Amino acid sequence: MASRNEVGLRHLRSYLRRKSTSEFIKQLVMYTILAMGTGFILIPFLWMISTSLKLPHEVWRPGTFLPETLHFENYIYPFVILPFTRFLRNSLIIVALNIIGLIVSCTIVGYGFARYQHVKGNRTLFVVLLATMMLPGQVTLIPQFILFRNLGWFDTFYPLIVPAFFATPFYVFLLRQFFMGIPRELEEAAYIDGAGVTVIILRIIVPLAKPAIATVIIFEFLAKWNDFFGPLIYLDSMENYTLALGLQFFESQYSTEYGPMMAIATLMMVPCIAIFFYASKYFIQGINLTSFK
Amino acid sequence: MRKAWNTDATKFYLLISPWIIGFLVFIAGPMLASVVISLTEWSLLRDPVFVGLDNYRNLFRDSRFTQSLRVTARYTLISVPIKILLALIIAMLLDRIKYFRNALRTVFYLPSVVSGVAVVVLWIWMFNPEIGLINYLLGLVGIPGPRWLYDPNWALEALIIMSFWGIGREIVIFLAALQGVPDRLREAAMIDGANSLQVIRNVTIPMISPAIFFNVVMDMISSFQVFTDAYVATEGGPLGATRVTVLYLYQQAFQQLRMGYASAIAWILFFIILFFTLLVFKSSSLWVYYESEVKGGA
Known part of the structure; x- marks a missing residue:
């Protein structure tokens, strides 16, 4: 017994010694590696902003990291040669209507799945919903396109907005998980007072689910603001372009004008980064809420 | 009467x-329609013509299509493991x-x-062969940089490097899993x-294997469907080196x-x-460890 304890003690001592002497060096090495990673992440951002403030002759001289003087012409030029104000307006309309449609539809559907689990068919339908989350969009793409085209919706915003009013599996899942964590007692009290489902959702569930709804808003803003494929196949005339489509068009037409290109890229990224910093806790929460059951 | 109607x-x-x-109109209906359309030749300008399995037969003789499968496979097999690691x-x-x-996590998620x-x-700007930052930095250490997006041997590699920039989601998920590993186990x-x-x-690794599993599945599914990167950066060129399958689908x-x-x-x-998703799912019993399994046994 005694010898076993001694062995254990020796292990413990040598462990503590190793721990204290090497801890500093370990931390140093870890921060060095992380600093390199941080460089890989941040340098492209800085390079983009720096380029957006340069004059053409500086852009074409490699190794100029900072502009001699700050020039904001690149931020104006794209708006002069292409209707970027119009693109911005289109992007905002599509983003806003998607968010509204999704919040309404996914709250209702998510509430149904969360609170009526005893109803026959709930579990089966929920599995179907989860399965569609994994479905690659390509297999529905072409019939959807033909459907919207036959409705006369080609080159309109409808194909990019209407589906949002019919709920998206990912957000239904996210909201359902959140609703299930809200205690039922509040609702039961309201039921006894004679409140209907609509009143309960609006007065009890929505105010309590603000963090989850905020997560939906943020994720959807980024998804639609950055969406390229949808606008690419459904929008045709330039007056209907979104920012993403406008930037791609600019890149294809003026492929050597890196200054203005970086200016638009910067402008497109600013709202995303601003939202991210303003609401980063919702991001982390949202990502982790959806990754494990 | 009212009661019968007003049930849960x-x-x-x-x-x-x-x-x-939404499911019927945008998912189930289109999926069925898609099967039928794939058996036709349909340009939208004329009525569809039923051609049986001809489209499928022709696809495997279409060298551009098989090339696109190889390109997609290469992209996935190289980018996913490195991203996870x-x-x-x-x-x-x-x-x-x-x-x-938390500050560094924010940076990596950016x-x-x-x-x-x-x-x-x-990244098109970063990869510019003459005046891009990457070749400038390579030049500083004496390496002549390739022509990246203009070189058939390097274009796909450039897209893969580009994909490493966006590993924030994976990091956040791994970090949450790691913080759930009790210190006493390591100690x-x-x-x-x-x-x-x-x-x-x-x-x-065993303790966070569910998170690894989740990230592998999600990354694999999304990299099989990569489109925007290839379309905007190269439009599939040079010589089809970056023409991934979804890009070929879009072009067709x-x-x-050619809707069919x-x-x-x-x-x-x-x-x-x-197939690959099921493969990873099947293999998961060999390497994914769920704590609840042991709890149940003990």
Whole structure:
């Protein structure tokens, strides 16, 4: 017994010694590696902003990291040669209507799945919903396109907005998980007072689910603001372009004008980064809420 | 009468009716239609012509299509393992450092919020062979940089490097999993004389294997469907070196107006993704460890 304890003690001592002497060096090495990673992440951002403030002759001289003087012409030029104000307006309309449609539809559907689990068919339908989350969009793409085209919706915003009013599996899942964590007692009290489902959702569930709804808003803003494929196949005339489509068009037409290109890229990224910093806790929460059951 | 109508079942189906309608109109209906369309030749300008399995037969004789499968496979097989490994290393470092953990997590997540065309345009500029930053930096250490997006041998590699920029989601998920690993497990192993690598191999990795599994599946599915990067950066060139399958599908459907042929591509891609997803799912019993299994046994 005694010898076993001694062995254990020796292990413990040598462990503590190793721990204290090497801890500093370990931390140093870890921060060095992380600093390199941080460089890989941040340098492209800085390079983009720096380029957006340069004059053409500086852009074409490699190794100029900072502009001699700050020039904001690149931020104006794209708006002069292409209707970027119009693109911005289109992007905002599509983003806003998607968010509204999704919040309404996914709250209702998510509430149904969360609170009526005893109803026959709930579990089966929920599995179907989860399965569609994994479905690659390509297999529905072409019939959807033909459907919207036959409705006369080609080159309109409808194909990019209407589906949002019919709920998206990912957000239904996210909201359902959140609703299930809200205690039922509040609702039961309201039921006894004679409140209907609509009143309960609006007065009890929505105010309590603000963090989850905020997560939906943020994720959807980024998804639609950055969406390229949808606008690419459904929008045709330039007056209907979104920012993403406008930037791609600019890149294809003026492929050597890196200054203005970086200016638009910067402008497109600013709202995303601003939202991210303003609401980063919702991001982390949202990502982790959806990754494990 | 009112009672029979106002049951929980009615309420449930009324509440979820937006999704049911959406599912029928935008998912189930189109999926069935897609099967039928894939058996036709249809340019939208004329009526569809039934051609049986011709589209599928022709696809495997279409060298551009088989090339696109090879390109997609290469992209996936190279980018996914490296992304997982990099994310894992960074998350482990973030988990062990003393200061700035949340600030650094924010930095690593940053590229994930700005995805899309703006990011691709930024990397086109980074990869510019003459005046881009990457070749300038390579030049400083005496390496002549390749012509990246203009070189058939390097274009896909450039897209893969680009994809490493967006590993924030993976890092956040790994970090959350790592923070759920009880310190006492690591301490116990260290006291028993295990070195750091042994602890990582035998304690940390098994404990976070559900997160690894989740990230592998999600990354695999999304990289099989990569499109925007290839379309904006190269339009599939040079010489088809970056013409991934979804890009070829897009070209067939919306540039050549071959709806039947493109639908067939979609179904083949669907079964490839399904096959690999099931493969990872099947293999998971060998390497994914769920804590509840042991709890149940003990």
